[in-house]
Amino acid sequence: MFDIYLTRLHEVTVVLYALSVLLYFIDFLTSNRKANRIAFWLLAFVWVLQTMFLVLYMVKTGRFPVLTIFEGLYFYAWVLITLSLVINRVLRVDFIVFFTNVLGFIIMAIHTFAPIQYESHVMAEKLISELLLIHITVAILSYGAFSLSFVFSVLYLIQYDLLKRKKWGTRLLRLSDLSKLENMSYVLNVIGVPMLIISLILGTQWAYLKVPNMIWYDSKVLGSFVVLAVYGIFLYLKVGKGLAGKQLALWNIASFLIVLINFFLFGKLSSFHFWYS
Template sequence: MIDTSLRLNEVTLIIYAVSVLLYFIDFLHHNRKANQSAFWLLSIVWILQTIFLFYQMYTTGRFPILNISEGLYFYTWVLVTLSLAIAKFLRVEFIVFFTNILGFMMLAIHTFSPSEGQSAAVSGQLVSELLFIHITMAILSYGAFSISFVFSSLYLLQYNLLKKKKWGKRLLRIEDLSKLDHMSYVLTVIGVPMLLLSLILGAVWAYIKLPEFHWFDTKVLGSFLVLGAYSVYLYKKTVTGLQGRNIALWNAASFLVLLINFFLFGSLSNFHWFS
Protein backbone atom coordinates (compact mmCIF):
# COMPACT_ATOMS: atom_id res chain seq x y z
CA MET A 1 0.00 0.00 0.00
CA ILE A 2 1.34 3.41 -0.92
CA ASP A 3 2.60 5.44 2.00
CA THR A 4 0.35 8.19 3.39
CA SER A 5 3.05 10.80 2.76
CA LEU A 6 2.95 10.00 -0.97
CA ARG A 7 -0.81 10.44 -1.01
CA LEU A 8 -0.36 13.76 0.76
CA ASN A 9 2.04 14.86 -1.97
CA GLU A 10 -0.46 13.81 -4.66
CA VAL A 11 -3.25 15.83 -2.98
CA THR A 12 -0.85 18.76 -2.67
CA LEU A 13 -0.05 18.50 -6.39
CA ILE A 14 -3.75 18.60 -7.33
CA ILE A 15 -4.35 21.69 -5.15
CA TYR A 16 -1.22 23.24 -6.67
CA ALA A 17 -2.59 22.62 -10.20
CA VAL A 18 -5.87 24.40 -9.37
CA SER A 19 -3.90 27.31 -7.88
CA VAL A 20 -1.82 27.63 -11.06
CA LEU A 21 -5.01 27.58 -13.15
CA LEU A 22 -6.50 30.43 -11.10
CA TYR A 23 -3.27 32.43 -11.25
CA PHE A 24 -3.38 32.05 -15.04
CA ILE A 25 -6.91 33.47 -15.11
CA ASP A 26 -5.79 36.39 -12.93
CA PHE A 27 -2.70 36.84 -15.12
CA LEU A 28 -4.95 37.41 -18.14
CA HIS A 29 -7.79 39.37 -16.55
CA HIS A 30 -6.55 40.88 -13.27
CA ASN A 31 -9.38 38.96 -11.64
CA ARG A 32 -9.13 39.66 -7.91
CA LYS A 33 -11.40 36.77 -6.91
CA ALA A 34 -9.29 34.33 -8.90
CA ASN A 35 -6.14 35.88 -7.41
CA GLN A 36 -7.39 35.56 -3.85
CA SER A 37 -8.57 31.98 -4.37
CA ALA A 38 -5.23 31.07 -5.96
CA PHE A 39 -3.36 32.69 -3.06
CA TRP A 40 -5.32 30.73 -0.43
CA LEU A 41 -4.90 27.47 -2.32
CA LEU A 42 -1.17 28.17 -2.61
CA SER A 43 -1.16 28.84 1.14
CA ILE A 44 -2.71 25.40 1.70
CA VAL A 45 0.02 23.91 -0.51
CA TRP A 46 2.64 25.67 1.63
CA ILE A 47 1.05 24.41 4.87
CA LEU A 48 0.92 20.82 3.59
CA GLN A 49 4.50 21.04 2.35
CA THR A 50 5.67 22.50 5.64
CA ILE A 51 3.95 19.74 7.62
CA PHE A 52 5.60 17.11 5.41
CA LEU A 53 8.97 18.87 5.72
CA PHE A 54 8.83 18.85 9.52
CA TYR A 55 7.60 15.24 9.47
CA GLN A 56 10.65 14.30 7.42
CA MET A 57 12.89 16.13 9.87
CA TYR A 58 11.26 14.28 12.77
CA THR A 59 11.52 10.82 11.21
CA THR A 60 15.06 11.20 9.83
CA GLY A 61 16.50 13.30 12.65
CA ARG A 62 18.14 15.71 10.21
CA PHE A 63 17.30 18.43 7.72
CA PRO A 64 16.05 16.57 4.61
CA ILE A 65 18.26 17.88 1.81
CA LEU A 66 20.89 15.15 1.50
CA ASN A 67 19.66 13.53 -1.75
CA ILE A 68 18.12 14.68 -5.02
CA SER A 69 14.54 13.82 -4.02
CA GLU A 70 14.78 15.72 -0.72
CA GLY A 71 16.55 18.61 -2.43
CA LEU A 72 13.78 18.90 -5.04
CA TYR A 73 11.14 18.99 -2.34
CA PHE A 74 12.92 21.69 -0.34
CA TYR A 75 13.51 23.65 -3.55
CA THR A 76 9.78 23.49 -4.32
CA TRP A 77 8.99 24.61 -0.75
CA VAL A 78 11.32 27.60 -1.21
CA LEU A 79 9.61 28.51 -4.52
CA VAL A 80 6.15 28.33 -2.93
CA THR A 81 7.32 30.41 0.04
CA LEU A 82 8.81 33.08 -2.22
CA SER A 83 5.67 33.04 -4.41
CA LEU A 84 3.47 33.72 -1.39
CA ALA A 85 5.74 36.57 -0.28
CA ILE A 86 5.77 38.11 -3.79
CA ALA A 87 1.98 37.72 -4.13
CA LYS A 88 1.36 39.25 -0.70
CA PHE A 89 3.81 42.15 -0.65
CA LEU A 90 4.86 42.88 -4.25
CA ARG A 91 1.70 41.78 -6.10
CA VAL A 92 3.57 40.88 -9.30
CA GLU A 93 1.24 38.23 -10.77
CA PHE A 94 3.44 37.66 -13.83
CA ILE A 95 6.32 36.42 -11.67
CA VAL A 96 4.03 34.44 -9.35
CA PHE A 97 2.40 32.52 -12.21
CA PHE A 98 5.63 31.46 -13.92
CA THR A 99 7.37 30.70 -10.62
CA ASN A 100 4.58 28.32 -9.74
CA ILE A 101 4.76 26.61 -13.14
CA LEU A 102 8.37 25.78 -12.23
CA GLY A 103 7.37 24.79 -8.70
CA PHE A 104 4.63 22.49 -9.99
CA MET A 105 7.09 20.74 -12.29
CA MET A 106 9.60 20.17 -9.46
CA LEU A 107 6.91 18.88 -7.10
CA ALA A 108 5.69 16.46 -9.79
CA ILE A 109 9.22 15.12 -10.28
CA HIS A 110 9.64 14.69 -6.52
CA THR A 111 6.24 13.02 -6.07
CA PHE A 112 6.46 10.47 -8.85
CA SER A 113 10.18 9.76 -9.18
CA PRO A 114 11.25 6.44 -7.60
CA SER A 115 13.15 6.91 -4.34
CA GLU A 116 15.33 4.62 -2.27
CA GLY A 117 12.59 4.01 0.29
CA GLN A 118 10.04 2.80 -2.24
CA SER A 119 9.51 -0.76 -3.41
CA ALA A 120 9.37 -1.56 -7.12
CA ALA A 121 5.61 -2.14 -6.86
CA VAL A 122 5.01 1.27 -5.24
CA SER A 123 7.22 3.03 -7.79
CA GLY A 124 5.40 1.30 -10.64
CA GLN A 125 2.00 2.27 -9.26
CA LEU A 126 3.07 5.89 -8.85
CA VAL A 127 4.33 6.04 -12.44
CA SER A 128 1.03 4.53 -13.62
CA GLU A 129 -0.90 7.15 -11.65
CA LEU A 130 1.26 9.89 -13.16
CA LEU A 131 0.43 8.63 -16.66
CA PHE A 132 -3.26 8.48 -15.75
CA ILE A 133 -3.24 12.09 -14.48
CA HIS A 134 -1.32 13.23 -17.57
CA ILE A 135 -3.81 11.62 -19.97
CA THR A 136 -6.84 12.79 -17.96
CA MET A 137 -5.69 16.41 -17.90
CA ALA A 138 -4.88 16.31 -21.62
CA ILE A 139 -8.33 14.93 -22.48
CA LEU A 140 -10.03 17.51 -20.23
CA SER A 141 -8.12 20.30 -21.97
CA TYR A 142 -9.10 18.86 -25.35
CA GLY A 143 -12.71 18.77 -24.16
CA ALA A 144 -12.51 22.46 -23.22
CA PHE A 145 -11.01 23.30 -26.63
CA SER A 146 -13.71 21.26 -28.39
CA ILE A 147 -16.57 23.09 -26.70
CA SER A 148 -14.75 26.36 -27.35
CA PHE A 149 -14.70 25.41 -31.04
CA VAL A 150 -18.46 24.74 -30.94
CA PHE A 151 -19.05 28.23 -29.56
CA SER A 152 -16.82 29.74 -32.25
CA SER A 153 -18.65 27.76 -34.94
CA LEU A 154 -21.99 29.04 -33.65
CA TYR A 155 -20.50 32.54 -33.65
CA LEU A 156 -19.56 32.20 -37.33
CA LEU A 157 -23.00 30.80 -38.16
CA GLN A 158 -24.74 33.61 -36.31
CA TYR A 159 -22.45 36.18 -37.93
CA ASN A 160 -23.29 34.91 -41.44
CA LEU A 161 -27.03 34.84 -40.70
CA LEU A 162 -26.92 38.42 -39.47
CA LYS A 163 -24.78 39.57 -42.38
CA LYS A 164 -27.20 38.02 -44.89
CA LYS A 165 -30.15 39.36 -42.87
CA LYS A 166 -31.72 35.93 -42.56
CA TRP A 167 -34.04 36.45 -39.63
CA GLY A 168 -35.93 33.46 -38.30
CA LYS A 169 -36.27 30.84 -35.58
CA ARG A 170 -32.76 29.52 -36.19
CA LEU A 171 -31.29 32.95 -35.45
CA LEU A 172 -33.35 33.35 -32.29
CA ARG A 173 -32.25 29.96 -30.90
CA ILE A 174 -28.54 30.85 -31.12
CA GLU A 175 -27.04 33.00 -28.37
CA ASP A 176 -25.95 36.56 -29.14
CA LEU A 177 -22.51 37.09 -30.62
CA SER A 178 -20.91 38.63 -27.52
CA LYS A 179 -21.90 35.68 -25.32
CA LEU A 180 -20.69 33.11 -27.85
CA ASP A 181 -17.37 34.93 -28.15
CA HIS A 182 -17.00 35.17 -24.37
CA MET A 183 -17.77 31.50 -23.72
CA SER A 184 -15.33 30.41 -26.41
CA TYR A 185 -12.65 32.54 -24.77
CA VAL A 186 -13.38 31.31 -21.22
CA LEU A 187 -13.07 27.67 -22.26
CA THR A 188 -9.76 28.38 -23.98
CA VAL A 189 -8.51 30.12 -20.82
CA ILE A 190 -9.31 26.91 -18.92
CA GLY A 191 -7.87 24.60 -21.57
CA VAL A 192 -4.46 26.27 -22.06
CA PRO A 193 -3.06 25.98 -18.50
CA MET A 194 -4.58 22.49 -18.16
CA LEU A 195 -2.78 21.36 -21.33
CA LEU A 196 0.43 23.02 -20.14
CA LEU A 197 0.30 21.14 -16.80
CA SER A 198 -0.52 17.93 -18.66
CA LEU A 199 2.55 18.37 -20.86
CA ILE A 200 4.71 18.98 -17.78
CA LEU A 201 3.43 15.76 -16.18
CA GLY A 202 3.90 13.91 -19.47
CA ALA A 203 7.51 15.08 -19.67
CA VAL A 204 8.07 13.94 -16.05
CA TRP A 205 6.55 10.53 -16.89
CA ALA A 206 8.79 10.15 -19.95
CA TYR A 207 11.84 11.21 -17.91
CA ILE A 208 11.09 8.53 -15.31
CA LYS A 209 9.80 5.70 -17.50
CA LEU A 210 11.55 5.87 -20.86
CA PRO A 211 15.23 5.03 -21.34
CA GLU A 212 15.43 7.76 -23.98
CA PHE A 213 12.91 10.56 -24.41
CA HIS A 214 12.60 12.01 -27.90
CA TRP A 215 11.60 15.68 -27.82
CA PHE A 216 11.19 15.51 -31.60
CA ASP A 217 8.55 12.78 -31.42
CA THR A 218 5.59 13.77 -33.61
CA LYS A 219 3.07 13.67 -30.75
CA VAL A 220 5.31 15.78 -28.50
CA LEU A 221 5.86 18.39 -31.19
CA GLY A 222 2.18 18.31 -32.10
CA SER A 223 1.09 18.84 -28.48
CA PHE A 224 3.35 21.87 -28.12
CA LEU A 225 2.05 23.12 -31.48
CA VAL A 226 -1.52 22.90 -30.13
CA LEU A 227 -0.45 24.75 -26.98
CA GLY A 228 1.26 27.38 -29.12
CA ALA A 229 -1.77 27.85 -31.40
CA TYR A 230 -4.14 28.43 -28.49
CA SER A 231 -1.59 30.62 -26.69
CA VAL A 232 -1.44 32.83 -29.78
CA TYR A 233 -5.25 32.92 -29.73
CA LEU A 234 -5.14 34.24 -26.14
CA TYR A 235 -2.43 36.73 -27.08
CA LYS A 236 -4.43 38.04 -30.03
CA LYS A 237 -7.57 38.23 -27.91
CA THR A 238 -6.15 39.90 -24.80
CA VAL A 239 -3.15 41.89 -26.06
CA THR A 240 -3.85 42.89 -29.67
CA GLY A 241 -7.60 43.10 -29.08
CA LEU A 242 -8.58 40.97 -32.07
CA GLN A 243 -12.35 40.48 -32.02
CA GLY A 244 -15.24 39.06 -33.97
CA ARG A 245 -15.03 36.81 -36.96
CA ASN A 246 -11.23 36.85 -37.21
CA ILE A 247 -10.64 35.53 -33.69
CA ALA A 248 -13.35 32.89 -34.19
CA LEU A 249 -11.58 31.72 -37.34
CA TRP A 250 -8.29 31.54 -35.46
CA ASN A 251 -9.96 29.39 -32.81
CA ALA A 252 -11.32 27.09 -35.52
CA ALA A 253 -7.85 26.82 -37.07
CA SER A 254 -6.37 25.97 -33.66
CA PHE A 255 -8.93 23.21 -33.26
CA LEU A 256 -7.92 21.83 -36.66
CA VAL A 257 -4.32 21.64 -35.38
CA LEU A 258 -5.66 19.79 -32.32
CA LEU A 259 -7.45 17.23 -34.51
CA ILE A 260 -4.34 16.68 -36.65
CA ASN A 261 -2.27 16.16 -33.51
CA PHE A 262 -4.76 13.76 -31.95
CA PHE A 263 -5.48 11.55 -34.96
CA LEU A 264 -2.44 11.85 -37.23
CA PHE A 265 0.53 12.68 -35.02
CA GLY A 266 -0.67 10.25 -32.34
CA SER A 267 -0.59 7.36 -34.83
CA LEU A 268 2.96 8.31 -35.90
CA SER A 269 4.29 8.60 -32.33
CA ASN A 270 6.88 6.14 -31.06
CA PHE A 271 5.52 5.88 -27.52
CA HIS A 272 2.03 7.43 -27.40
CA TRP A 273 0.40 4.06 -27.86
CA PHE A 274 -2.71 5.18 -25.96
CA SER A 275 -3.53 7.64 -28.75
Protein backbone atom coordinates in the same frame (compact mmCIF):
# COMPACT_ATOMS: atom_id res chain seq x y z
CA MET B 1 0.74 1.70 5.58
CA PHE B 2 1.66 5.17 6.85
CA ASP B 3 4.04 5.64 3.90
CA ILE B 4 1.22 4.80 1.48
CA TYR B 5 -1.08 7.40 3.05
CA LEU B 6 1.75 9.92 2.97
CA THR B 7 2.33 9.21 -0.72
CA ARG B 8 -1.38 9.69 -1.45
CA LEU B 9 -1.30 12.98 0.42
CA HIS B 10 1.65 14.07 -1.72
CA GLU B 11 -0.40 13.28 -4.85
CA VAL B 12 -3.35 15.27 -3.53
CA THR B 13 -0.96 18.16 -2.88
CA VAL B 14 0.19 18.05 -6.52
CA VAL B 15 -3.42 18.10 -7.75
CA LEU B 16 -4.26 21.08 -5.50
CA TYR B 17 -1.12 22.83 -6.74
CA ALA B 18 -2.22 22.22 -10.34
CA LEU B 19 -5.63 23.77 -9.60
CA SER B 20 -3.91 26.77 -8.06
CA VAL B 21 -1.73 27.22 -11.18
CA LEU B 22 -4.85 26.97 -13.36
CA LEU B 23 -6.65 29.68 -11.38
CA TYR B 24 -3.58 31.95 -11.33
CA PHE B 25 -3.43 31.65 -15.11
CA ILE B 26 -7.11 32.62 -15.40
CA ASP B 27 -6.50 35.62 -13.16
CA PHE B 28 -3.34 36.53 -15.09
CA LEU B 29 -5.28 36.79 -18.36
CA THR B 30 -8.67 38.02 -17.19
CA SER B 31 -7.84 39.95 -13.97
CA ASN B 32 -10.34 37.77 -12.13
CA ARG B 33 -9.87 38.63 -8.47
CA LYS B 34 -12.11 35.78 -7.32
CA ALA B 35 -9.90 33.28 -9.15
CA ASN B 36 -6.86 34.97 -7.59
CA ARG B 37 -8.29 34.61 -4.08
CA ILE B 38 -9.18 30.94 -4.53
CA ALA B 39 -5.75 30.27 -6.08
CA PHE B 40 -4.06 31.99 -3.14
CA TRP B 41 -5.92 29.94 -0.52
CA LEU B 42 -5.30 26.71 -2.42
CA LEU B 43 -1.62 27.59 -2.57
CA ALA B 44 -1.65 28.47 1.13
CA PHE B 45 -3.13 25.03 1.88
CA VAL B 46 -0.44 23.39 -0.27
CA TRP B 47 2.17 25.37 1.68
CA VAL B 48 0.70 24.14 5.00
CA LEU B 49 0.82 20.52 3.79
CA GLN B 50 4.36 20.93 2.51
CA THR B 51 5.48 22.54 5.77
CA MET B 52 3.97 19.63 7.72
CA PHE B 53 5.82 17.13 5.51
CA LEU B 54 9.03 19.09 5.95
CA VAL B 55 8.74 19.19 9.74
CA LEU B 56 7.83 15.47 9.94
CA TYR B 57 10.81 14.59 7.76
CA MET B 58 13.16 16.65 9.94
CA VAL B 59 11.82 14.97 13.06
CA LYS B 60 12.24 11.55 11.46
CA THR B 61 15.77 12.11 10.15
CA GLY B 62 16.98 14.53 12.80
CA ARG B 63 18.51 16.90 10.23
CA PHE B 64 17.65 19.59 7.73
CA PRO B 65 16.45 17.99 4.44
CA VAL B 66 18.99 19.26 1.90
CA LEU B 67 21.63 16.53 1.77
CA THR B 68 20.22 14.63 -1.25
CA ILE B 69 18.92 15.80 -4.61
CA PHE B 70 15.35 14.78 -3.74
CA GLU B 71 15.43 16.47 -0.36
CA GLY B 72 16.80 19.57 -2.08
CA LEU B 73 14.02 19.49 -4.69
CA TYR B 74 11.33 19.36 -2.01
CA PHE B 75 12.86 22.21 -0.04
CA TYR B 76 13.28 24.18 -3.28
CA ALA B 77 9.57 23.71 -4.10
CA TRP B 78 8.69 24.84 -0.56
CA VAL B 79 10.84 27.97 -0.95
CA LEU B 80 9.17 28.81 -4.30
CA ILE B 81 5.68 28.45 -2.83
CA THR B 82 6.66 30.58 0.19
CA LEU B 83 8.06 33.32 -2.05
CA SER B 84 5.00 33.11 -4.29
CA LEU B 85 2.65 33.64 -1.34
CA VAL B 86 4.70 36.61 -0.14
CA ILE B 87 4.80 38.16 -3.63
CA ASN B 88 1.07 37.64 -4.02
CA ARG B 89 0.26 39.43 -0.77
CA VAL B 90 2.96 42.10 -0.65
CA LEU B 91 3.93 43.03 -4.22
CA ARG B 92 0.88 41.73 -6.14
CA VAL B 93 2.87 41.13 -9.32
CA ASP B 94 0.62 38.55 -11.02
CA PHE B 95 3.03 37.84 -13.89
CA ILE B 96 5.77 36.74 -11.48
CA VAL B 97 3.35 34.79 -9.27
CA PHE B 98 2.02 32.71 -12.17
CA PHE B 99 5.40 31.75 -13.62
CA THR B 100 6.90 31.13 -10.18
CA ASN B 101 4.10 28.66 -9.52
CA VAL B 102 4.59 26.93 -12.88
CA LEU B 103 8.23 26.37 -11.92
CA GLY B 104 7.23 25.30 -8.40
CA PHE B 105 4.70 22.83 -9.81
CA ILE B 106 7.35 21.27 -12.08
CA ILE B 107 9.71 20.81 -9.12
CA MET B 108 6.90 19.42 -6.95
CA ALA B 109 5.82 16.94 -9.63
CA ILE B 110 9.41 15.76 -10.16
CA HIS B 111 9.84 15.18 -6.43
CA THR B 112 6.49 13.43 -5.91
CA PHE B 113 6.69 11.00 -8.82
CA ALA B 114 10.44 10.30 -8.92
CA PRO B 115 10.66 6.50 -8.35
CA ILE B 116 14.21 6.54 -7.00
CA GLN B 117 13.06 7.94 -3.67
CA TYR B 118 10.80 4.93 -2.99
CA GLU B 119 12.34 1.81 -1.48
CA SER B 120 9.63 -0.48 -2.91
CA HIS B 121 9.94 -1.16 -6.65
CA VAL B 122 6.21 -1.94 -6.77
CA MET B 123 5.37 1.41 -5.19
CA ALA B 124 7.66 3.22 -7.61
CA GLU B 125 6.01 1.55 -10.62
CA LYS B 126 2.56 2.34 -9.23
CA LEU B 127 3.49 6.00 -8.84
CA ILE B 128 4.70 6.14 -12.45
CA SER B 129 1.42 4.57 -13.63
CA GLU B 130 -0.57 7.11 -11.63
CA LEU B 131 1.55 9.90 -13.10
CA LEU B 132 0.58 8.64 -16.57
CA LEU B 133 -3.09 8.47 -15.57
CA ILE B 134 -3.07 12.09 -14.34
CA HIS B 135 -1.22 13.20 -17.50
CA ILE B 136 -3.80 11.58 -19.82
CA THR B 137 -6.79 12.78 -17.77
CA VAL B 138 -5.63 16.41 -17.69
CA ALA B 139 -4.77 16.29 -21.42
CA ILE B 140 -8.25 15.02 -22.31
CA LEU B 141 -9.87 17.65 -20.08
CA SER B 142 -7.89 20.35 -21.89
CA TYR B 143 -8.99 18.91 -25.24
CA GLY B 144 -12.56 18.96 -23.95
CA ALA B 145 -12.22 22.67 -23.19
CA PHE B 146 -10.81 23.30 -26.68
CA SER B 147 -13.69 21.31 -28.20
CA LEU B 148 -16.33 23.43 -26.50
CA SER B 149 -14.42 26.56 -27.46
CA PHE B 150 -14.49 25.36 -31.08
CA VAL B 151 -18.27 24.88 -30.87
CA PHE B 152 -18.75 28.42 -29.61
CA SER B 153 -16.59 29.77 -32.44
CA VAL B 154 -18.65 27.86 -35.02
CA LEU B 155 -21.84 29.24 -33.49
CA TYR B 156 -20.26 32.70 -33.60
CA LEU B 157 -19.65 32.38 -37.34
CA ILE B 158 -23.20 31.13 -37.93
CA GLN B 159 -24.64 34.01 -35.94
CA TYR B 160 -22.31 36.45 -37.69
CA ASP B 161 -23.46 35.19 -41.10
CA LEU B 162 -27.15 35.40 -40.16
CA LEU B 163 -26.76 38.98 -38.94
CA LYS B 164 -24.76 40.01 -42.00
CA ARG B 165 -27.42 38.61 -44.35
CA LYS B 166 -30.17 40.01 -42.09
CA LYS B 167 -31.81 36.62 -41.71
CA TRP B 168 -34.05 37.43 -38.77
CA GLY B 169 -35.95 34.50 -37.32
CA THR B 170 -36.15 31.78 -34.68
CA ARG B 171 -32.68 30.45 -35.43
CA LEU B 172 -31.13 33.85 -34.80
CA LEU B 173 -32.98 34.24 -31.52
CA ARG B 174 -31.99 30.78 -30.29
CA LEU B 175 -28.30 31.55 -30.76
CA SER B 176 -26.69 33.72 -28.13
CA ASP B 177 -25.35 37.17 -28.96
CA LEU B 178 -21.95 37.49 -30.61
CA SER B 179 -20.12 38.96 -27.62
CA LYS B 180 -21.24 36.14 -25.34
CA LEU B 181 -20.27 33.44 -27.86
CA GLU B 182 -16.85 35.02 -28.33
CA ASN B 183 -16.30 35.41 -24.59
CA MET B 184 -17.22 31.78 -23.86
CA SER B 185 -14.83 30.61 -26.55
CA TYR B 186 -12.07 32.72 -24.99
CA VAL B 187 -12.79 31.58 -21.40
CA LEU B 188 -12.66 27.91 -22.39
CA ASN B 189 -9.28 28.43 -24.04
CA VAL B 190 -8.06 30.23 -20.90
CA ILE B 191 -8.99 27.05 -19.00
CA GLY B 192 -7.63 24.65 -21.62
CA VAL B 193 -4.16 26.17 -22.10
CA PRO B 194 -2.87 25.85 -18.50
CA MET B 195 -4.36 22.35 -18.28
CA LEU B 196 -2.42 21.41 -21.40
CA ILE B 197 0.74 22.94 -19.90
CA ILE B 198 0.26 20.86 -16.73
CA SER B 199 -0.37 17.74 -18.83
CA LEU B 200 2.80 18.33 -20.86
CA ILE B 201 4.85 18.82 -17.70
CA LEU B 202 3.61 15.54 -16.24
CA GLY B 203 3.86 13.73 -19.58
CA THR B 204 7.44 14.88 -20.03
CA GLN B 205 8.35 13.53 -16.61
CA TRP B 206 6.60 10.21 -17.33
CA ALA B 207 8.47 9.89 -20.63
CA TYR B 208 11.78 10.68 -18.93
CA LEU B 209 11.17 7.93 -16.37
CA LYS B 210 9.56 5.29 -18.58
CA VAL B 211 10.94 5.93 -22.06
CA PRO B 212 14.63 6.80 -21.53
CA ASN B 213 15.38 6.57 -25.24
CA MET B 214 12.38 8.66 -26.23
CA ILE B 215 12.71 10.61 -29.45
CA TRP B 216 11.90 14.21 -28.59
CA TYR B 217 10.96 14.95 -32.17
CA ASP B 218 8.29 12.22 -32.00
CA SER B 219 5.18 13.30 -33.93
CA LYS B 220 2.88 13.31 -30.89
CA VAL B 221 5.35 15.26 -28.76
CA LEU B 222 5.87 17.90 -31.42
CA GLY B 223 2.13 17.97 -32.16
CA SER B 224 1.28 18.63 -28.51
CA PHE B 225 3.68 21.57 -28.35
CA VAL B 226 2.28 22.90 -31.65
CA VAL B 227 -1.22 22.75 -30.13
CA LEU B 228 0.04 24.67 -27.11
CA ALA B 229 1.71 27.22 -29.40
CA VAL B 230 -1.37 27.90 -31.57
CA TYR B 231 -3.63 28.34 -28.55
CA GLY B 232 -0.96 30.50 -26.92
CA ILE B 233 -1.02 32.67 -30.05
CA PHE B 234 -4.83 32.79 -29.78
CA LEU B 235 -4.57 34.17 -26.24
CA TYR B 236 -1.86 36.62 -27.30
CA LEU B 237 -4.00 37.88 -30.21
CA LYS B 238 -6.98 38.29 -27.89
CA VAL B 239 -5.26 39.80 -24.85
CA GLY B 240 -2.12 41.35 -26.28
CA LYS B 241 -3.35 42.57 -29.65
CA GLY B 242 -7.03 43.05 -28.83
CA LEU B 243 -8.11 40.97 -31.84
CA ALA B 244 -11.77 40.02 -31.85
CA GLY B 245 -14.59 38.97 -34.12
CA LYS B 246 -14.53 36.74 -37.16
CA GLN B 247 -10.73 36.57 -37.50
CA LEU B 248 -10.29 35.31 -33.96
CA ALA B 249 -13.07 32.75 -34.41
CA LEU B 250 -11.42 31.45 -37.59
CA TRP B 251 -8.07 31.16 -35.81
CA ASN B 252 -9.76 29.20 -33.02
CA ILE B 253 -11.39 26.82 -35.48
CA ALA B 254 -8.07 26.28 -37.27
CA SER B 255 -6.42 25.63 -33.90
CA PHE B 256 -8.97 22.94 -33.09
CA LEU B 257 -8.30 21.24 -36.41
CA ILE B 258 -4.66 20.93 -35.27
CA VAL B 259 -5.96 19.37 -32.02
CA LEU B 260 -7.84 16.74 -34.06
CA ILE B 261 -4.80 16.04 -36.22
CA ASN B 262 -2.62 15.68 -33.13
CA PHE B 263 -5.13 13.44 -31.35
CA PHE B 264 -6.04 11.07 -34.16
CA LEU B 265 -3.20 11.14 -36.71
CA PHE B 266 -0.05 11.95 -34.74
CA GLY B 267 -1.05 9.46 -32.02
CA LYS B 268 -0.92 6.63 -34.59
CA LEU B 269 2.35 7.85 -36.08
CA SER B 270 3.99 8.19 -32.66
CA SER B 271 6.60 5.65 -31.60
CA PHE B 272 5.15 5.34 -28.06
CA HIS B 273 1.91 7.31 -27.88
CA PHE B 274 -0.64 4.74 -28.99
CA TRP B 275 -2.72 5.14 -25.82
CA TYR B 276 0.59 4.62 -24.01
CA SER B 277 0.44 0.88 -24.49
